[in-house]
Amino acid sequence: xxxxxxxxxxxxxxxxxxxxxxxxxxxxxxxxxxxxxxxxxxxxxxxxxxxxxxxxxxxxxxxxxxxxxxxxxxxxxxxxxxxxxxxxxxxxxxxxxxxxxxxxxxxxxxxxxxxxxxxxxxxxxxxxxxxxxxxxxxxxxxxxxxxxxxxxxxxxxxxxxxxxxxxxxxxxxxxxxxxxxxxxxxxxxxxxxxxxxxxxxxxxxxxxxxxxxxxxxxxxxxxxxxxxxxxxxxxxxxxxxxxxxxxxxxxxxxxxxxxxxxxxxxxxxxxxxxxxxxxxxxxxxxxxxxxxxxxxxxxxxxxxxxxxxxxxxxxxxxxxxxxxxxxxxxxxxxxxxxxxxxxxxxxxxxxxxxxxxxxxxxxxxxxxxxxxxxxxxxxxxxxxxxxxxxxxxxxxxxxxxxxxxxxxxx
Amino acid sequence: xxxxxxxxxxxxxxxxxxxxxxxxxxxxxxxxxxxxxxxxxxxxxxxxxxxxxxxxxxxxxxxxxxxxxxxxxxxxxxxxxxxxxxxxxxxxxxxxxxxxxxxxxxxxxxxxxxxxxxxxxxxxxxxxxxxxxxxxxxxxxxxxxxxxxxxxxxxxxxxxxxxxxxxxxxxxxxxxxxxxxxxxxxxxxxxxxxxxxxxxxxxxxxxxxxxxxxxxxxxxxxxxxxxxxxxxxxxxxxxxxxxxxxxxxxxxxxxxxxxxxxxxxxxxxxxxxxxxxxxxxxxxxxxxxxxxxxxxxxxxxxxxxxxxxxxxxxxxxxxxxxxxxxxxxxxxxxxxxxxxxxxxxxxxxxxxxxxxxxxxxxxxxxxxxxxxxxxxxxxxxxxxxxxxxxxxxxxxxxxxxxxxxxxxxx
Numbered sequence: 001x002x003x004x005x006x007x008x009x010x011x012x013x014x015x016x017x018x019x020x021x022x023x024x025x026x027x028x029x030x031x032x033x034x035x036x037x038x039x040x041x042x043x044x045x046x047x048x049x050x051x052x053x054x055x056x057x058x059x060x061x062x063x064x065x066x067x068x069x070x071x072x073x074x075x076x077x078x079x080x081x082x083x084x085x086x087x088x089x090x091x092x093x094x095x096x097x098x099x100x101x102x103x104x105x106x107x108x109x110x111x112x113x114x115x116x117x118x119x120x121x122x123x124x125x126x127x128x129x130x131x132x133x134x135x136x137x138x139x140x141x142x143x144x145x146x147x148x149x150x151x152x153x154x155x156x157x158x159x160x161x162x163x164x165x166x167x168x169x170x171x172x173x174x175x176x177x178x179x180x181x182x183x184x185x186x187x188x189x190x191x192x193x194x195x196x197x198x199x200x201x202x203x204x205x206x207x208x209x210x211x212x213x214x215x216x217x218x219x220x221x222x223x224x225x226x227x228x229x230x231x232x233x234x235x236x237x238x239x240x241x242x243x244x245x246x247x248x249x250x251x252x253x254x255x256x257x258x259x260x261x262x263x264x265x266x267x268x269x270x271x272x273x274x275x276x277x278x279x280x281x282x283x284x285x286x287x288x289x290x291x292x293x294x295x296x297x298x299x300x301x302x303x304x305x306x307x308x309x310x311x312x313x314x315x316x317x318x319x320x321x322x323x324x325x326x327x328x329x330x331x332x333x334x335x336x337x338x339x340x341x342x343x344x345x346x347x348x349x350x351x352x353x354x355x356x357x358x359x360x361x362x363x364x365x366x367x368x369x370x371x372x373x374x375x376x377x378x379x380x381x382x383x384x385x386x387x388x389x390x391x392x393x394x395x396x397x398x399x400x401x402x403x404x405x406x407x408x409x410x
Numbered sequence: 411x412x413x414x415x416x417x418x419x420x421x422x423x424x425x426x427x428x429x430x431x432x433x434x435x436x437x438x439x440x441x442x443x444x445x446x447x448x449x450x451x452x453x454x455x456x457x458x459x460x461x462x463x464x465x466x467x468x469x470x471x472x473x474x475x476x477x478x479x480x481x482x483x484x485x486x487x488x489x490x491x492x493x494x495x496x497x498x499x500x501x502x503x504x505x506x507x508x509x510x511x512x513x514x515x516x517x518x519x520x521x522x523x524x525x526x527x528x529x530x531x532x533x534x535x536x537x538x539x540x541x542x543x544x545x546x547x548x549x550x551x552x553x554x555x556x557x558x559x560x561x562x563x564x565x566x567x568x569x570x571x572x573x574x575x576x577x578x579x580x581x582x583x584x585x586x587x588x589x590x591x592x593x594x595x596x597x598x599x600x601x602x603x604x605x606x607x608x609x610x611x612x613x614x615x616x617x618x619x620x621x622x623x624x625x626x627x628x629x630x631x632x633x634x635x636x637x638x639x640x641x642x643x644x645x646x647x648x649x650x651x652x653x654x655x656x657x658x659x660x661x662x663x664x665x666x667x668x669x670x671x672x673x674x675x676x677x678x679x680x681x682x683x684x685x686x687x688x689x690x691x692x693x694x695x696x697x698x699x700x701x702x703x704x705x706x707x708x709x710x711x712x713x714x715x716x717x718x719x720x721x722x723x724x725x726x727x728x729x730x731x732x733x734x735x736x737x738x739x740x741x742x743x744x745x746x747x748x749x750x751x752x753x754x755x756x757x758x759x760x761x762x763x764x765x766x767x768x769x770x771x772x773x774x775x776x777x778x779x780x781x782x783x784x785x786x787x788x789x790x791x792x793x794x795x796x797x798x799x800x801x802x803x804x805x806x807x808x809x810x811x812x813x814x815x816x817x818x819x820x
Contacts (some may be wrong), residue, residue, distance in 0.1 A: 013738070016762060098783050102772055109764070111794065190619070194794055209600070210623050215795050236817035243819035328423070350812050352426060354519070362512055362815025371820070372811075373508050384521065384604055384808050385625050385796040398794050401782075402760050405772025407646035409653030410781070 001185045004176050005192035008113050008138045011170040015110060015136040020087040022165075027083035027130055030161045031076040034126065037157045038072045044153035045122065052146055060250075064120040067150055075123045075154075079130040082376050088135045088393045103404040108397040110136035112194035115175075115186050117142045117208065119200045122150035129158055129172045131378055135396040140193065142175045142183060144200075187212035199379055217391070220382035221306045222252030222334035224364045227323040227349065228272075229340035230263035236361060237268075237339040238275050243363040244337065246279040249310045252380060253335050253367040256306055257313040259323045262288065265316045269293045272314075281310050288316035303330045320345050324352045331355060334382060335364035356382065356389030411595045414586050415602035418523050418548045421580040425520060425546040430497040432575075437493035437540055440571045441486040444536065447567045448482045454563035455532065462556055470660075474530045477560055485533045485564075489540040492786050498545045498803045513814040518807040520546035522604035525585075525596050527552045527618065529610045532560040539568055539582045541788055545806040550603065552585045552593060554610075597622035609789055627801070630792035631716040632662030632744035634774045637733040637759065638682075639750035640673035646771060647678075647749040648685050653773040654747065656689040659720045662790060663745050663777040666716055667723040669733045672698065675726045679703045682724075691720050698726035713740045730755050734762045741765060744792060745774035766792065766799030 034041065045067035052062050094106040114137050118124045125143055132139035143151040151174055159169035175182050187196050190213045198208040199219040209216055226244050228237040244255035260268055269292045276283055284298035298313045303326075317323045320338070327336055337359035338349040350358045357367045367390060369377025374392030381387045387395035444451065455477035462472050504516040524547045528534045535553055542549035553561040561584060569579035585592050597606050600623045608618040609629040619626055636654050638647040654665035670678055679702045686693055694708035708723045713736075727733045730748070737746055747769035748759040760768045767777045777800060779787025784802030791797045797805035 013762070016764075096783065098776075098781060100776065100781065102776060102781075104782065112764070213620050215625075215793075217795075233817070239817065239819055247820055352423070354426075354522070355810060357811045357813055359813045360815060362813060362818040363820055365820045366508075366510065366512060366813065366815075366818065371508060371510065371512075372514065373506065383625075385627075388808060389811055399798060400765060401767045401799055403767055403769045403772060403776065405770060405776075407643070407649065408772040408776065409649055410657055410773060410775045 001175070001177055001182065002189065002192075004173075005113070005140065005186075005189050007168075007170045008140055008173065009192040011168045012110070012112050012138045014168060015138065015171065018136065023134060023136070024083040026161060026165050026167070027079055027134060029165070030126075030130065030158050031079040031083075033157045033161045034072055034076045034079070034154070038069060041067055041072055041150065041153050041157070042069075044149040047149040048147055055146070057146065061120055061146070065122070065147055065150070067122055071123065075126045078123070078127055078376070082127075082130040082134050082393075085134060085375050085393055088397050093399055100408050100410075101406070102408055105402045105404075106399050107402055108394065109400050111396060111398050113138045113140060113192055114396065115140045115142065115193050115196045115214065117183060117196065117198045117200065117204065119144040120147055122147045122154060124199075125151045125154045126158065127376075128378070129155070131376060131393055131396060133171065135393050137396055138171050140173060140175055140186070142178055142186065145178060148178065183208075184211065187214055190214045197378065215386070217381050217383045217387055217395070219379040221332055222254070222380075222382075223257075223304065223306055223330055223332035224253060224255050224335045224337075225257045225259055225323075225327050225331060226255050226337040226339065226364065227259040227317070227320065227327075228261060228264070228268065229320060229338060229342065229345055230261040231342040231345065232264075232339040233341060234264070234268055234271065238272055240337065240339055240361070240363045241272065242275050242279060244365055245276070245281055245312050246310060247363075247365055250308045252306070253364050254308075255312070255337075255364055257303060257315065257326075257330070259315050259317045259326055260289075261323075262316050262318050265289070266292055269314075276312065279310070281312050283312055283314055285314040286316060289314045306332075320349055324349060327353055332382065333384070334380070335359065335367040337362065337364050356380075411585070411587055411592065412599065412602075414583070415523070415550065415596075415599050417578075417580045418550055418583065419602040421578045422520070422522050422548045424578060425548065425581065428546065433544060433546070434493040436571060436575050436577070437489055437544060439575070440536075440540065440568050441489040441493075443567045443571045444482055444486045444489070444564070448479060451477055451482055451560065451563050451567070452479075454559040457559040458557050465556070467556065471530055471556070475532070475557055475560070477532055481533065485536045488533070488537055488786070492537075492540040492544050492803075495544060495785050495803055498807050503809055510818050510820075511816070512818055515812045515814075516809050517812055518804065519810050521806060521808050523548045523550060523602055524806065525550045525552065525603050525606045525624065527593060527606065527608045527610065527614065529554040530557055532557045532564060534609075535561045535564045536568065537786075538788070539565070541786060541803055541806060543581065545803050547806055548581050550583060550585055550596070552588055552596065555588060558588065593618070594621065597624055600624045607788065625796070627791050627793045627797055627805070629789040631742055632664070632790075632792075633667075633714070633716055633740055633742035634663060634665050634745045634747075635667050635669055635733075635737050635741060636665050636747040636749065636774065637669040637727070637730065637737075638671060638674070638678065639730060639748060639752065639755055640671040641752040641755065642674075642749040643751060644674070644678055644681065648682055650747065650749055650771070650773045651682065652685050652689060654775055655686070655691055655722050656720060657773075657775055660718045662716070663774050664718075665722070665747075665774055667713060667725060667736075667740070669725050669727045669736060670699075671733075672726050672728050675699070676702055679724075686722065689720070691722050693722055693724055695724040696726060699724045716742075730759055734759060737763055742792065743794070744790070745769065745777040747772065747774050766790075
């Protein structure tokens with residue numbers, strides 16, 4: 001592992017000399033290479049699908065694992081879209097002249113070597129490889145073992161394109177040891193690896209955060225809330241709540257708990273329930289909720305659970321203060337929304353809640369790079385530092401100061 | 411420790427509601443309280459000085475430890491200067507409207523609870539406490555045990571000012587257990603602590619980086635180089651080299667190794683040596699250097715040593731390429747300088763070297779918040795992410811997205 005990462009580190013220097021034009025040409029060739037080699041990719045994927053069946057993977061997981069012509073085309077298009085992004089390296093982020101007459105430029109640069117740990121979907125392999133290459137970073141990929149054959153086939157195609165362009169294939173590679181021990185080693189190699197991005201289950205992320213000596217930007221769970229204030233337009237509020245829960249329940253920006261102001265609970269809850277019933281959402285509620293509508297009872301543990309499913313906790317709260325208290329206690333700092341027409345209430349909520357994204361009168365489902373207009377996204381960070389929330393390709397850069405003098409000394 | 415940090419965490423919410431005017435008023439009161447209580451501070455410091463003498467601390471350490479009227483006045487002025495800084499929280503860093511019509515504002519916010527681990531100088535206690543308070547962060551301070559009495563006296567004065575203003579004293583506190591075990595606990599409390607900033611010796615920093623589960627922004631060593639190219643104005647080059655080494659050898663942005671282009675070594679080295687001899691610098695050189703001037707021989711280990719003293723390694727290299735190779739191998743990513751008149755050579759150096767600050771024709775000694783014009787500095791970060799190089803008060807903030815909708819759903 002150490003020798004492998006050493007190579008990755010030294011390969012990173014090649015990237016600092018590549019022009020944007022060359023990088024984009026190589027990316028377009030990678031996209032085409034995926035198209036040309038689609039039969040090989042589908043064959044490799046078939047092995048994973050067969051293993052998955054043997055290991056009784058769930059239908060949802062099998063679907064995420066599958067590669068077909070349509071998905072391979074989508075992967076190719078995604079790489080072309082990444083090629084079309086504005087060059088992320090060398091942007092002048094700030095600049096000024098100091099008292100001593102030094103001209104300082106704060107310039108974006110690549111991070112270096114980035115280790116990415118993820119699960120099931122094979123398209124993540126090509127997406128992340130392309131994002132890292134575009135931002136002049138070396139990537140070291142550790143996909144899920146259930147997709148090992150597919151990931152290897154994809155990496156082989158991308159590496160062949162690198163070599164055809166006289167670039168070291170170690171710019172994009174899968175970790176040689178994809179066992180638990182391999183991960184354990186990878187996350188301690190701060191000498192060679194500059195950043196680890198874990199995307200996956202809570203267990204994986206906790207393990208990485210607890211044990212890494214490399215810096216980590218995690219993509220953790222979203223325990224998201226929507227609070228309907230007494231001064232909300234109820235029709236909007238219900239639309240927003242339904243959207244936040246049901247449009248795609250399996251993602252991190254979906255709502256898990258709906259908080260309703262006690263001042264309107266009596267009239268609002270039956271209307272809310274009627275709409276959720278249409279969407280077949282399973283509702284759980286606090287005692288006050290149960291006094292008004294017929295729902296199962298909710299537990300403290302439920303308030304702390306990311307269902308990733310069409311299940312919703314409901315709680316009646318006494319105004320925005322109690323809503324904030326609930327979110328401070330149970331929120332995961334991802335996305336939180338208030339629905340109200342009152343500006344003071346709105347700003348109190350938006351300013352008090354410490355989350356990556358805080359919404360007024362909109363669905364939490366908008367927290368992603370696409371909706372934010374970032375073009376392509378690395379993921380949705382739940383870190384508090386470096387990159388927070390939707391992480392565009394600039395999240396794969398850091399900066400240095402270039403300082404131009406004319407003989408200055410102190 | 412856990413209960414103590416729990417209090418710190420919950421106190422952090424108080425800060426989100428404080429106005430800038432109130433914060434600045436409290437800071438000015440803190441400055442005056444230091445002045446009013448200077449006798450107590452000097453008494454407490456006398457205990458540390460007596461212990462220091464008993465434990466045979468070096469003269470340099472004893473000097474760093476000392477508090478007198480002049481230094482207490484300087485601490486008070488530093489707090490007043492921090493009060494005068496522009497409000498760091500609530501800055502709109504970016505803003506746009508999305509396709510869906512959502513108005514997104516990226517806004518600076520406090521990080522939360524910041525643990526700072528540092529050594530000897532008691533003024534760090536008041537400086538960091540003021541910087542954290544100004545940026546609406548709670549600070550948990552762990553100073554050196556040799557300054558324990560002084561730090562406690564300073565913290566007591568600052569806390570009294572907080573309480574006089576009806577603010578919880580847990581906004582500024584010293585860790586209750588300042589032993590090694592206390593530090594071990596502190597750096598694993600990611601539930602309550604959002605950032606650890608270690609400032610101190612290599613051993614401490616390595617220990618914190620290896621064991622923390624909390625995010626770390628480290629202030630590590632500076633292994634800084636200056637490369638004199640064949641196209642340098644030699645007079646400037648010598649001035650810059652002398653300044654980088656001798657103006658204050660004990661700091662992290664001082665030069666440790668001077669690289670000289672072989673094309674000019676024969677004529678330049680004697681001139682360089684003559685100036686360093688005047689400054690009583692002890693010179694060590696590579697074989698090629700020794701063929702030209704009479705210096706001790708340098709070892710590989712020397713190239714890797716931060717002397718913090720008036721000692722300099724010298725090496726003759728074949729042009730900018732070999733200079734870059736040397737720096738890639740031995741540099742610590744802090745500050746690196748080239749002296750040349752050739753733009754192509756200059757840009758090759760500035761772009762190839764991965765360091766927080768890269769200089770053309772200026773001394774590496776400029777890498778600090780003051781010289782950069784940041785007003786006050788938290789320190790000089792050797793992190794690659796979050797804050798790199800001189801870390802102004804914005805380094806104590808992160809951001810969130812405030813999103814204003816009008817009923818949008820996906």
